[in-house]
Amino acid sequence: xxxxxxxxxxxxxxxxxxxxxxxxxxxxxGVKEGIAIVYVPHTTAGVTINENADPSVKRDILxxxxxxxxxxxxxxxxxxxxxxxxxxSIIGASINLxxxxxxxxLGTWQGIFFCEFDGxxxxxxxxxxx
Ligand code: ZN
Numbered sequence: 400x401x402x403x404x405x406x407x408x409x410x411x412x413x414x415x416x417x418x419x420x421x422x423x424x425x426x427x428x429g430v431k432e433g434i435a436i437v438y439v440p441h442t443t444a445g446v447t448i449n450e451n452a453d454p455s456v457k458r459d460i461l462x463x464x465x466x467x468x469x470x471x472x473x474x475x476x477x478x479x480x481x482x483x484x485x486x487x488s489i490i491g492a493s494i495n496l497x498x499x500x501x502x503x504x505l506g507t508w509q510g511i512f513f514c515e516f517d518g519x520x521x522x523x524x525x526x527x528x529x
Contacts, residue, residue: 400428400430400527400528401525401526401527401528402424402425402427402428402525402526402528403523403524403525403526404420404424404523404524405521405522405523405524406420406513406521406522406523406524407519407520407521407522408513408515408518408519408520408521408522409518409519410515410518410519411515411516411517411518411519412461412464412465412483412486412515412516412518413461413514413515413518413519414447414449414457414460414461414512414513414514414515415512415513415514415515416451416510416511416512417446417511417512417513417524418451418505418510418511420524421435421437421496421503421511421524421526422502422503424526425496425498425501425502425503425526425528426501426502428528429501430498430501430528431498431500431501432498432499432500433498433528433529434495434496434497434498434528434529435495435496435498435503435526435527435528435529436493436494436495436496436526436527436529437493437494437495437496437511437524437525437526438492438493438524438525438526438527439492439493439513439522439523439524439525440492440523440525441487441492441522441523442483442484442487443480443483443484443486443487443516443517444483444487444492444513444514444515444516444517444522445486445487445489445490445491445492445513445514445516446490446491446492446493446494446511446512446513446514446524447490447491447494447511447512447514448494448505448509448510448511448512449509449510449512450508450509450510451508451509451510451512452507452508452510457512464486464489464516465482468482468485468486468489469482470482480516480517482516483516483517486514486516487514487516490514494511496511498528
């Protein structure tokens, strides 16, 4: 079963909490035990799992990514978004979730984040449930 939803990002770089959207999509499939692959079909975005209790965590992640991979740095890629491509590859385009009793297993402090590195834009998220 394949589910899909759009997200609207509001900044150039942003970690957007999509935990509820992912949970709802998985719930709609009716699958009780299995695997969900959350995938973003973009070369300048990613998806990751990290703490969503304290918003300072996502700010720190973005701050350090932006420090390590600066927006301007003599890149060869002429489109002007080389940093976004690099961040996308470091974070990755997919995550796997284990579904138990109809819900993904997440730790108490874990949330699922869409990672925008070249926004603001409207983006897609796919969820394949097996
Ligand atoms: Zn590019």
